[in-house]
Each structure stands twice: as C-alpha cells, then as structure tokens.
Amino acid sequence: MADAVQPISGTNKPFPASSKPFAPEDETALREALKRCSPSTFEAAIQFRKTCNPEHLPAVVIGVIERFVEPDLRVKLKDADDDLRLIEDLGIDSLTMMEIVILVEDVLQMSINNDELRNLRTVGDVKMFIDCKVRGLPLPKPTKFLPIEQIAAIMPIQPPFLFLNEASVSSSGANAKYKITGQEFFLQGHFKDNPIMPASIMLEALGQLGVLFLLEGIVTEPGKIVSPATIFFTGCEGVRAHRLCRPGDILTLSIKPKRMKMPLATFEGAIRVGQEKAAIAEEITLTFGYSEAFAPPPVVNGVEHSAVNGVEVGSPTPLRAAVNA
Numbered sequence: 001m002a003d004a005v006q007p008i009s010g011t012n013k014p015f016p017a018s019s020k021p022f023a024p025e026d027e028t029a030l031r032e033a034l035k036r037c038s039p040s041t042f043e044a045a046i047q048f049r050k051t052c053n054p055e056h057l058p059a060v061v062i063g064v065i066e067r068f069v070e071p072d073l074r075v076k077l078k079d080a081d082d083d084l085r086l087i088e089d090l091g092i093d094s095l096t097m098m099e100i101v102i103l104v105e106d107v108l109q110m111s112i113n114n115d116e117l118r119n120l121r122t123v124g125d126v127k128m129f130i131d132c133k134v135r136g137l138p139l140p141k142p143t144k145f146l147p148i149e150q151i152a153a154i155m156p157i158q159p160p161f162l163f164l165n166e167a168s169v170s171s172s173g174a175n176a177k178y179k180i181t182g183q184e185f186f187l188q189g190h191f192k193d194n195p196i197m198p199a200s201i202m203l204e205a206l207g208q209l210g211v212l213f214l215l216e217g218i219v220t221e222p223g224k225i226v227s228p229a230t231i232f233f234t235g236c237e238g239v240r241a242h243r244l245c246r247p248g249d250i251l252t253l254s255i256k257p258k259r260m261k262m263p264l265a266t267f268e269g270a271i272r273v274g275q276e277k278a279a280i281a282e283e284i285t286l287t288f289g290y291s292e293a294f295a296p297p298p299v300v301n302g303v304e305h306s307a308v309n310g311v312e313v314g315s316p317t318p319l320r321a322a323v324n325a
Contacts (some may be wrong), residue, residue, distance in 0.1 A: 014233040022050045033106050037067045047105050054134050057108075061127050064103050068096050082124025083168060083175040083254065090123075104130065111243065121145065121168075143170040144216055154215055155208065156228040160185055163205035164253075167212055173256035178205055182247030197245040202279045206269035207233050207286065209255045214265055214288050218257075223293050230289035234264070238282025249273045255284070263287045 027046065034042045041063025048056040066077050067279040069090050076084055086092040092100070097120075101112050110133060119142030120126050134137050145169045152158060167176035180187075180197055214226045245251060252272045259266040266285045271278040 020166050022046075022061070030107065033066075033103065034063075037063045041066075046152060048108065052134075054131055057129050057131055057134060060107060061104070061130055062123070064100055064107065065090070065092070065101070065123065065126065068092065068100055077123070082122060082127065083252075084123045084125070085121060086126070086145055087121070092228060108134070109235060110134065119143070124172070125168065128170075140171045141219075143168050146212070146216070151212065154228075155212060157211065157230065161204075162208065163201065164208055164212065167209065169203045169213055169217040170218060171219075173254065174209050174217060175255075176205075176209050176212075176253045178251045178253065180247050180249050180251070187247070197249070197251075199239075199241040202241070202245065202251070202271055203236060203239060203281060205245055205251065205253055206255055206267075206271065206279075206281055207284055208268045209269070210265065210284055210286050213257070213267070214286065218260065218265075220290060220293075224290040225293045226288050227291035230263075230287070230291070232287050234287050236281050236284045238280070241279045243273060243276050243278040245271075245273060245278055251278065258283065263289055 022026060025144060026049065030045055030049065031042060041060060043105060044056040044059035044063065047053065048060060062077055065086075066074050069077065069092065073090055076089060084090060087250065097117065099228050101117060104110075105112055108130070112133070116129070116139065120129055121143050125140075125143050128140050131137075146154070146169065151164050151167055152162060155162060155164075163178045164176045165178050169179055182195060183198075186198060187315060190198050211228075211231050215228060218226065220226060250273065253269070254271075255267040255269040257265060257267055262288055265283060266282075266283050269281040269284050271280075
C-alpha cells in the first residue's frame, strides 16, 4: 500500500506526506478498513490521507470510536463532547480501546506506543493525543478527574457556596457538573414558590471552574504554584442566559482559556442541561498570582522526616496513619 503518511515509531516528530500519490488501491483498502464506520468517517480519512491536513482528524477519531460503541450510546457522540469518558460514559474497556488504536493506526498510517494510552480517559484526550502525534507536538498532560472531596480540598471556595460536584481538568480547559438539589440556600427566595437557579450563580460556578483550572491545569514557573489566596474575579463580557434551570437539572459546565498572562487569566465558558444551552460567557477574567512551591519532607517507610534544630523528627503520614487505624 502506498503510504500518504509515514509512521515514525518511538518519536513524536510530524508525519510527513509521502511522495507517492494516494492510489486507487489505497482507497479500496481504506474503504475495507472502515466498512463498519459512517460514510463521513471514510471521507474524512480519505481527505487526511491525501492532504495530511489535521483538520480532518476529529471526524476520523469520532467515527472510529463510534464504530466500537454500543448503538444505544452512539447518540452521545453526536455532539462531539470532549468530556465524554471512554469507560464510564461510552463503555469502552481496555480490549476495545486496543481495537480502536489498531484501526486508527491502520487508517492514519501511524504508530502508537501502548504506554502512551494509559492516560487517555476522555474523547477529548484521544482527539488531542492523535492531533499532537500527527503535528509532532509534545503530548499533553493527562486529564485529571476530581471528585467533590478533592475539589473541596483544593478550592478556596467551600460549601455551601461551592457549585462543582465533580470536575475534569486538562491542559486545554476544564469541565464540571453540578446538580441543583433544590436545597440550596438561595432557592428559598429565588423565587417564591418557583425555585430557579440565579444566572449570577451560574456565572459564579463558571468562575469557580476557572479557579480550579488555575490551581490544577496550568504549568507554572519552576518552584512556583498558583496561590489560592490570590485568585479573584475581575470581570465578564458577553453573558447570555438561554434556559431556566430548576431543581433536578444537572448543569454541565465547561471553560477554555483564551488569554493567560499573570496576573490575568481570561476564559470562555458555557453551561448546558442535557443538549440544551443554558448560559454562555464570552469572557470571564480572573486575577491570580504565584507563591513558592512547598516541598514536602521526604517519606521513609511511611514516616515523614523533617529537621527541627538539626534533629530529624519523624511522624506517620496521614495515609500511613489511616492504613494502620
């Protein structure tokens, strides 16, 4: 088969186009490989193999994933939600993931190291990974998934004014969910006998997601961290509310950084309920600052060791204490 893209195993250099033209037999082989995928997936793969244009990659990746997802779950892929989790939301196990990788390698004529797959947890992770491999860019940091307990431990904002139940943070943005329970303090007066989530609180939730991204998603200077005590809301632009949100609704929040230069970080944000748009903010701007990174004392045999007046003192780590309890 004449290769339109040359696989470069063990490197992350860009995949150059081959001097050989994309021949009819190549198209036949590609059609056979993608025979259980949608026609749009095949067309995107053809265009990529002919032009090596990375703009066609998302359609190829989504189409290949859709091929291995159960029919009743494929509707979730129609909106191309990058936050969809491969295991929890799409039911893709490790063996199925390997089948997806083998087909992607065959279609895109590239080589993927199995070790590189360990951190791929969402559709967005897969799309970003493939795009970086093709463009020869450094692979992104893996997405972090944070439950409410971890969010509360990280955030300076605390319940009952914390409006993130779970979140995921990557180098390209952050996503979160919040369920309106009906027990929120502000619903007692907003409005009488007609509880509705205030738009200002939805904007606050997007701002909180921006705070979480600053604390967990950005790469700082060596020896520096973003200090939670320095993050404050400074302004917003282009805010629109599109839907009333009531108790029982699950808000899906997303933010993406637009400009990031200390001391200012500007994000675009959106909230959905299911497939419906609930609110958008074209720009949310926060101010932030750095502080010195704290280096924890070394742990030896489950004991933290530090020096006090030149004498080393050991104390069990919280994890060890919990295990021994």
